[in-house]
Amino acid sequence: MKISSFDEYKQVYQQSIEQPEQFWEGIAENFYWRKKWDKVLEWNFKEPRVKWFQGAKLNITENCLDRHLETLGDKPAIIWEPNDPQENHRILTYKQLHDKVCQFANVLKNNGAQKGDRICVYMPMVPELAIAILACARIGAIHSVVFGGFSAQSIADRINDASCKLVITADGSFRGNKPIKLKEIIDDALVQCPSVEKVIVLTRSRTPVSMIKGRDLWWEDEIKRVETQGSVDCPAEEMDAEDMLFILYTSGSTGKPKGVVHTCGGYMVYAGYTFTNVFQYNPGEVYFCTADIGWITGHSYIAYGPLSQGATTVMFEGIPSWPTPGRFWDIVEKYKVNILYTAPTAIRSLMSFGDEALQGKDFSSLKKLGSVGEPINEEAWHWFDEKIGQGRCPIVDTWWQTETGGIMISPLAGLTPTKPGYATLPLPGIQPVLVDENGKEIEGNGTSGNLCIKFPWPGMLRTTYGDHERCRTTYFATYHDMYFTGDGCLRDKDGYYRITGRVDDVLNVSGHRIGTAEVENAINMHSSVVESAVVGYPHDIKGQGIYAFVISPNHHGDEELARKDIMMTVQRIIGAIAKPDKIQFVSGLPKTRSGKIMRRILRKIAEGDTSNLGDTSTLLDPAVVDEIKAGAL
Ligand code: 7RM
Numbered sequence: 250m251k252i253s254s255f256d257e258y259k260q261v262y263q264q265s266i267e268q269p270e271q272f273w274e275g276i277a278e279n280f281y282w283r284k285k286w287d288k289v290l291e292w293n294f295k296e297p298r299v300k301w302f303q304g305a306k307l308n309i310t311e312n313c314l315d316r317h318l319e320t321l322g323d324k325p326a327i328i329w330e331p332n333d334p335q336e337n338h339r340i341l342t343y344k345q346l347h348d349k350v351c352q353f354a355n356v357l358k359n360n361g362a363q364k365g366d367r368i369c370v371y372m373p374m375v376p377e378l379a380i381a382i383l384a385c386a387r388i389g390a391i392h393s394v395v396f397g398g399f400s401a402q403s404i405a406d407r408i409n410d411a412s413c414k415l416v417i418t419a420d421g422s423f424r425g426n427k428p429i430k431l432k433e434i435i436d437d438a439l440v441q442c443p444s445v446e447k448v449i450v451l452t453r454s455r456t457p458v459s460m461i462k463g464r465d466l467w468w469e470d471e472i473k474r475v476e477t478q479g480s481v482d483c484p485a486e487e488m489d490a491e492d493m494l495f496i497l498y499t500s501g502s503t504g505k506p507k508g509v510v511h512t513c514g515g516y517m518v519y520a521g522y523t524f525t526n527v528f529q530y531n532p533g534e535v536y537f538c539t540a541d542i543g544w545i546t547g548h549s550y551i552a553y554g555p556l557s558q559g560a561t562t563v564m565f566e567g568i569p570s571w572p573t574p575g576r577f578w579d580i581v582e583k584y585k586v587n588i589l590y591t592a593p594t595a596i597r598s599l600m601s602f603g604d605e606a607l608q609g610k611d612f613s614s615l616k617k618l619g620s621v622g623e624p625i626n627e628e629a630w631h632w633f634d635e636k637i638g639q640g641r642c643p644i645v646d647t648w649w650q651t652e653t654g655g656i657m658i659s660p661l662a663g664l665t666p667t668k669p670g671y672a673t674l675p676l677p678g679i680q681p682v683l684v685d686e687n688g689k690e691i692e693g694n695g696t697s698g699n700l701c702i703k704f705p706w707p708g709m710l711r712t713t714y715g716d717h718e719r720c721r722t723t724y725f726a727t728y729h730d731m732y733f734t735g736d737g738c739l740r741d742k743d744g745y746y747r748i749t750g751r752v753d754d755v756l757n758v759s760g761h762r763i764g765t766a767e768v769e770n771a772i773n774m775h776s777s778v779v780e781s782a783v784v785g786y787p788h789d790i791k792g793q794g795i796y797a798f799v800i801s802p803n804h805h806g807d808e809e810l811a812r813k814d815i816m817m818t819v820q821r822i823i824g825a826i827a828k829p830d831k832i833q834f835v836s837g838l839p840k841t842r843s844g845k846i847m848r849r850i851l852r853k854i855a856e857g858d859t860s861n862l863g864d865t866s867t868l869l870d871p872a873v874v875d876e877i878k879a880g881a882l
Contacts, residue, residue, distance in 0.1 A: 418435045590620075700734045
């Protein structure tokens with residue numbers, strides 16, 4: 250299923266559009282199914298109702314583990330690099346990973362987990378995180394991973410939305426030199442979570458934690474219990490292709506994150522197919538994706554994609570800048586990494602440390618580079634190309650979303666001619682369209698519009714957990730018979746796509762998706778805040794920074810303290826990733842007569858471009874604009 254030339258790409262693409270079902274059936278043949286499908290695809294975008302490989306039976310872990318045992322059993326599946334470079338690294342072969350997944354799957358069963366149960370996973374980037382999600386998949390439980398940077402309140406909201414029965418966590422972890430008290434945060438969350446029966450706690454940082462009798466269990470003790478039972482193997486649960494595999498919460502333009510649902514068959518096919526083709530993965534290559542499994546990039550391209558393809562995937566617990574800004578390059582050298590997949594924000598941050606951080610590092614193992622999460626600016630692209638790839642590694646700028654399950658628009662490494670800043674061309678099977686404000690398809694090249702997808706693909710979301718109507722209105726109701734991505738896009742004269750950024754109220758801060766409404770809700774919870782409006786502004790490293798305009802008449806004269814209080818409130822309600830970079834106190838917000846905040850004006854002010862604020866004649870009180878302009882940070 251690996252395309253091997255640009256000509257072949259063009260030919261396969263054409264074929265995939267003319268006969269999509271035949272195309273996807275051919276891709277699906279490369280996986281192990283207990284039973285093949287009766288029907289490849291059934292769909293309508295109206296409800297939406299999309300079913301891939303109906304009637305097929307499988308377990309994704311048999312594709313990620315069991316089927317490799319004979320040929321790759323002793324080959325490394327996961328290479329784990331700890332936060333602290335002094336600590337030993339770990340290598341898990343496919344055989345070892347298989348056994349550990351089976352063991353932990355039995356732990357889950359011992360604790361009452363069954364097919365269809367939801368399990369929340371809140372863990373550091375250690376192999377046990379991968380083991381935990383695979384163990385869930387093994388028994389047919391649905392995992393909902395929550396990124397370690399989210400607050401107790403965010404976790405509680407996610408646990409309650411999905412009525413999770415179990416939580417898997419660790420005592421604590423380190424990111425750089427910062428300790429994170431995972432179990433304590435979980436304890437705070439669980440005060441509000443009646444559905445949770447058991448909490449399984451991995452020992453990682455050995456920070457003291459409270460363990461509640463009857464509810465909290467140590468991972469290690471539970472493994473011992475399984476060992477004494479003698480039942481190491483755990484047969485994989487037979488899943489329907491359309492059974493849920495996982496839920497992953499993601500931000501949109503409303504205040505409440507949505508639980509994006511992915512299913513067993515289609516997601517597996519899509520993650521595996523895109524991994525092999527985009528990265529042009531060759532057996533034996535060492536692949537390193539620097540994302541966290543708490544985000545979709547980690548699900549699809551640290552865990553399921555690479556493992557389903559028998560790849561060696563590097564998992565890194567730490568951060569790029571600790572203990573030195575050369576950390577990524579040390580890892581590349583240490584494990585002779587061939588493929589490096591990272592984010593523009595990481596590239597820009599490492600660029601800012603200057604060339605000294607690159608001195609003496611050995612980049613010679615690198616063959617292919619990848620970027621994901623936000624538009625990559627040309628300067629970062631060229632630095633990545635020249636300094637890291639040393640001019641000999643193709644870069645794949647991969648555009649996709651939590652909702653798409655896998656990469657949608659991207660070069661195939663080394664095959665597709667690239668252009669800095671361009672995600673280039675759709676993968677075979679993907680039918681992007683640009684539409685104008687009226688929902689009319691814009692044809693031809695040298696055009697721009699809102700990016701939609703007009704035909705289903707196996708990795709697409711099926712619903713938003715517990716609220717199908719929300720899935721319909723968010724993604725399928727804006728434009729008739731199309732999936733709307735929320736992104737603006739241009740298509741150049743060669744038909745190459747360049748994603749220009751979100752056209753809705755979603756921010757992309759360091760590659761993390763954050764809704765402006767979410768941040769506003771959190772700020773508004775602060776006792777002295779009357780109202781707020783949040784917009785993004787260009788930020789050199791983060792891509793976008795968060796700028797909050799806040800009405801808070803009673804901040805007791807101490808603005809700096811009031812800012813810190815608001816930051817703390819946001820950190821408590823959402824997590825540190827959503828803390829505003831700038832807070833400007835204002836006496837009013839620019840509103841239309843109907844009470845709508847004119848964000849366009851605030852965005853301009855936040856960008857520092859107040860020369861032309863456009864039409865302000867519909868404002869209720871045009872004078873507030875002058876005041877806000879004068880006080881801009
Ligand atoms: C994988 C991921 C999705 C949003 C998406 C875009 C932006 C992602 C690129 C990009 C330009 C890219 N999932 N985005 N990749 N923009 N070029 N290569 O990031 O759900 O967290 O975010 O990220 O706006 O809609 S996500």
